[in-house]
Amino acid sequence: MITLYHVPQSRSMRVLWLLNELEVEHRLVEMPFDGSLKTEEFFTRSPAGRVPALEIEGERMFESGAMVEYLCERFPERGMGRPPGAMDxxxxxxxxxxxxxxxxxxxxxxxxxxxxxxxxxxxxxxxxxxxxxxxxxxxxxxxxxxxxxxxxxxxxxxxxxxxxxxxxxxxxxxxxxxxxxxxxxxxxxxxxxxxxxxxxxxxxxxxxxxxxxxxx
The missing domain is CATH 1.20.1050.10 (Glutathione S-transferase Yfyf (Class Pi); Chain A, domain 2)
Incomplete structure (x- = not known):
C-alpha cells in the first residue's frame, strides 16, 4: 500500500496527480495547513516537517522530485517516466x-x-x-x-x-x-x-x- 501525506495547493499535489495518472492504489492522508506538520509523529515521516511524505512498503520518502522519479521507475507501464537511454x-x-x-x-x-x-x-x-x-x-x-x-x-x-x-x-x-x-x-x-x-x-x-x- 502507498500512503501519501498531502496538503492541498502544495508540492504534494504533483505526487497525487502522478499517482492518479499511474492508476495505482494508494491511501491519501490530507493534512491541514497548520502546526500538525510540526509534530514528533510527522517528523518521523518527513524530518523537515514538510509535505509530501510518502510511505511505500515500509520505506518513507520526503522529497517530491525523488518521489516522482521513483514512482515512474516503479510503475513504468503508464509511460510517465523516461528510462536511461530513452530519447527524451x-x-x-x-x-x-x-x-x-x-x-x-x-x-x-x-x-x-x-x-x-x-x-x-x-x-x-x-x-x-x-x-x-x-x-x-x-x-x-x-x-x-x-x-x-x-x-x-x-x-x-x-x-x-x-x-x-x-x-x-x-x-x-x-x-x-x-x-x-x-x-x-x-x-x-x-x-x-x-x-x-x-x-x-x-x-x-x-x-x-x-x-x-x-x-x-
Whole structure:
C-alpha cells in the first residue's frame, strides 16, 4: 500500500496527480495547513516537517522530485517516466526538476502574501514576479519549438514532466497571469483537462492556502 501525506495547493499535489495518472492504489492522508506538520509523529515521516511524505512498503520518502522519479521507475507501464537511454531522458530530467525553479518563486510569494500579509515587501514581490515571468518564458519557448507534435514538454508526448511543471504553474498562476504566453496557456489547458488533474484538486471541504489571487 502507498500512503501519501498531502496538503492541498502544495508540492504534494504533483505526487497525487502522478499517482492518479499511474492508476495505482494508494491511501491519501490530507493534512491541514497548520502546526500538525510540526509534530514528533510527522517528523518521523518527513524530518523537515514538510509535505509530501510518502510511505511505500515500509520505506518513507520526503522529497517530491525523488518521489516522482521513483514512482515512474516503479510503475513504468503508464509511460510517465523516461528510462536511461530513452530519447527524451535528458529533457525529462530537466523539466521534472525545473518545476522546483518555478516553485521556489511561488514559495517566496506565498511567504510574502500569505504569511507576512501587510508586512510584505513590494520590492521582493516585484522581483519574484519577474522571475516567474522568466520561467513562463522558458516554458513558452520550449512549447514553441517547431517540431512535430509539440503538445507537451517532451517530443515523445505527455509525461511526469508535464505534471511537475503543470503543478508549479497551477500555483504560480495565483500571482502571475499566463495571458501573454499563448503556447503555455494552451498546454496548461490541455493537461488540466485530464481526470488525473481534476482528481488532485482540493475538494470542497479541503483546507486551502489560497482563497484569492495576488496579481501585482
Amino acid at each position: 531522458r535528458m529533457a525529462w530530467l530537466v523539466w521534472v526538476h525545473f518545476a522546483e525553479t518555478v516553485s521556489q518563486h511561488v514559495a517566496a510569494l506565498t511567504l510574502q502574501h500569505i504569511v507576512l500579509g501587510d508586512e510584505a515587501s513590494d520590492a521582493v514581490c516585484r522581483f519574484e514576479r519577474a522571475r516567474l515571468r522568466e520561467c513562463y518564458d522558458a516554458i513558452e519557448a520550449r512549447l514553441s519549438t517547431p517540431v512535430e507534435n509539440r503538445d507537451y514538454l517532451l517530443t515523445g508526448g505527455y509525461s511526469a514532466a508535464d505534471i511537475c511543471v503543470g503543478q508549479a504553474v497551477y500555483m504560480a498562476r495565483h500571482f502571475v497571469r499566463t495571458d501573454d504566453c499563448p503556447e503555455l496557456s494552451a498546454w496548461f489547458e490541455r493537461i488540466t483537462e485530464r481526470q488525473s488533474y481534476l482528481d488532485a484538486l482540493p475538494g470542497p471541504e479541503a483546507s486551502r492556502m489560497f482563497q484569492q489571487d495576488f496579481y501585482g
